Amino acid sequence: MAEHEIFFEIKDLVVKFGRPGRAFPVVKGVNLSLERGKVLGLVGESGCGKSVTMLSSMGLLPQNNCEVSGSILFDGQDLMKVAPKDFQKIRGKRISMVFQEPMTSLNPVFTIGNQLEEMLAQHEGLKGKANKDKCLELLSLVSIPDPESVYDYYPFKLSGGMRQRVMIAMALACDPELLIADEPTTALDVTTQAQIIELFKDLQHKLHTSIVFISHDLGVIGEISDHIAVLYAGYVMEECGVKTLFQNPLHPYTFGLMSSRMGRTLKNKDKLYSIPGIVPSAENMPAGCPFAPRCARAGERCANAVPPLREVEPGHKVRCWEVAGHE
């Protein structure tokens, strides 16, 4: 396995929702890349296009009301050109996904064992005892206590955190090369969230799976990612290594998000920093930089033209006219 090999890449991804002719772009030319064995964090608020970006890489977007263009390269293969039938072989086996809602992602009428075994039988062709052994192995991999009894449980018997562990076990069942985790801790309590983050870190250490981790919480993203992309209104606003992002955020939006996180260091009862205004909806998108109406540094140019994503220092890309370097 080569170091620094980019094996997953999204190029100029554009996703539009709605009827033809009146379609609103939700993702507007996103470029992302992931090296083997690394964790890429996607952070942004609701409606910024982070989930849609990754759903399109899984080929899971609804066919009838959205247009997708661009390319998604997975291990040299363009997933946009893969036939739906062949996609099924990739999905679940080489790329798998963990969703936000552990309460609804499991089928309530089958036992945990049933659901895991079905998955293994389909993708790995495992049968009988070998299948069950693999199941138990997976359940203990995600640190479920007493996997033997959990194997026979129906989902309702498990708490949210445990179900999320089962979902992760399912996602890992076929040793995927890429794991997409869409807000996997959002529905959980803080202490459970901490456990799941630890589990992800642990698994990444053990299995060297490449992970795309989606979250709205900078703190969560920061703990697990190597590289972070900040999304806003369908654009990548800033992209850099995790250290750089926390120590030197350059985009006003990132800066605002950082400042409005209520830090434990905040001891005085000063007014909290907050970004004014609201996230623009897809129908009311400003002409220029989508963040301009809320940005304190916005000038005339910002209102008229969308700034390009530029590399301001090695490995640190920012989409902003006002950040030094633009003439």
Add this chain to the structure above:
Amino acid sequence: MSNPLVEVKDLKKHFSLGKGPFAKKNGRVVKAVDGVTFQINSGECFGLVGESGSGKSTTGRCILNLIRPTSGKVYFDGKPIFDSEEGVALNRREMLPLRKDMQIIFQDPNASLDPRMTVGEIVEEGIKKHGIAQGKQASELACDFLELCGLERATAKRYPSEFSGGQKQRIGIARALALSPRFVVADEPLSALDVSIQSQVLNLMSELKEKLNLTYLYISHDLKTVEYFCDKVGVLYLGTLMETGTTEETMTNPLHPYTKALFSAVPPDDPTAEDNTQRIKLIGEIPSATNMPSGCKFHTRCPYATDKCAQQEPMLVCTGGSHFVACHRWNEIKDL
């Protein structure tokens, strides 16, 4: 010390599972709130922290008498709302004059506004009910409150579905404040909002607190906002207060192992910094409220639990100042 505005003593709310003529007697009971005691002084903000299922929302609703408590005492401004010893339990009519003084802000702005009423009608409803103003004056007053909450007067003619989550939450706040209450229960007012909107709403709430001299019960699972917003904190676990004190005391020097774990579970400000303290890992998850552990409710997950913890429930003991903790071993483990 001023008299407490809100006083809660040994508050209990038990829900029995299974209803109807064929339900078993002595069926299973969910102890949602199981003996909670605290006071909120006028002008203070009391934060109630806990994970889902800890009984924090039920406590808030019991204080407002939206849910009738099973036993205990709830006093507002020296007057009893519920007192199982004295046999006081105000009914709806008796509560009516008090409703003006105690209001609630809800968690989900999408569910807390009637979709078939205009924003103006929503805010006016309470004003008219309590005879504060009628007709045109009521509408004017409603607009004043919308303006106070950072919305335009013209919003009054629109329907809730036309607004974003943050704006809806402002409407909900305007409705609560339109009665000029003295005490407001804020039940997770931020958890359904986007990150960049949360701080706006929190700023609005603290601004209004100063302007209108409000007293808050702030219910949240988010320790960071509680730390910023509240003067006092109570940490709930399975319906029982584990630790309570001023924010300063509890946040800088948490004594209960659960509080410690809760703090260490919060993602750090800068995850890349080297000095992040080691996480206290909790075993398992919050037990179901139908099957409550014996003794200290936290002992099944506590890294410091002993036999005593499994048998005897610890009382809240004062550890200095207004800092109370319910743990047998707080003194031994405080430096760990």
Add this chain to the structure above:
Amino acid sequence: MERNVEKLKTPFQGNLKKFMTNKLAVTGLVVLVALLLFAIVGPYVTGYDEETIDMMNMLAKPGNGHTLGTDELGRDILTRLAYGGRVSISVGIFATLMELLIGVLLGSIAGLYGGIVESVIMRITDIIMCFPFFVIALSIAAITGPSFRNLIFIIGILGWPSVCRIVRSKVLYLKNMEYVEAARSLGLGQMEIIFRHILPNAMGPIIVFTTLSVAKVVLMEASLSFLGLGIARPQSSWGTMLSAAQNMQILKDCWWMWVPAGMLVLLTVLSINFLGDGLAEVLDPKSRGTGGV
């Protein structure tokens, strides 16, 4: 601080626009309005009276002054159809209103108060729903005698449980909504909450039930009258006119005496059902697009 959306759209306007896009429902509405017009205006236009007997033209074929022919007593079929429409449709409307009155009232009480009240009400609905409708309806009709009023009473008294159940489940859902809790925290009373917050939001399923129930009642009227226990002759209704087909001779040779009545029943029921489906789709909040921001 936020930019305004220029157009002011009430939920009603949004729904209307959506309803207009459902072609089947609009067709249903148009046909229904046409049928109502026919029933109301028709008798004045045909030039005959409901009970005028034309001795010269008994069992006349369509044409010859009688557009749809005459029956065995020489009464004009077209006129009787219009009069019958008045009866059939008003039985549908009034019986449905009676069902609604009982059902909505008991349903909201059961949902809101719960406990023993709910148990009693729901057991009564269960019992009524267990009755085989026609057996009971026929026995009551046999005792009270066939008449317009009795027919409405019978259908109303036996038909309310289904709307009662619908309303109850909707109320159970709505009463746990935060805005109902907000209303309680403002100090509103139970009745204010029911009429201001719960029933307006439960309107969707109630309206849909109403349309479908009118169709159902028109059919029931036809069935009961067909069996001779609905509308008393000589008053006409689509059901009594259909019952003419009980006579083999008429069924075989005089199609004009029963086919038009049957067609009208079919048209009415179909158009009301299309309308109901359209309304159901429009009023389902899940299918409603998010308005504005």
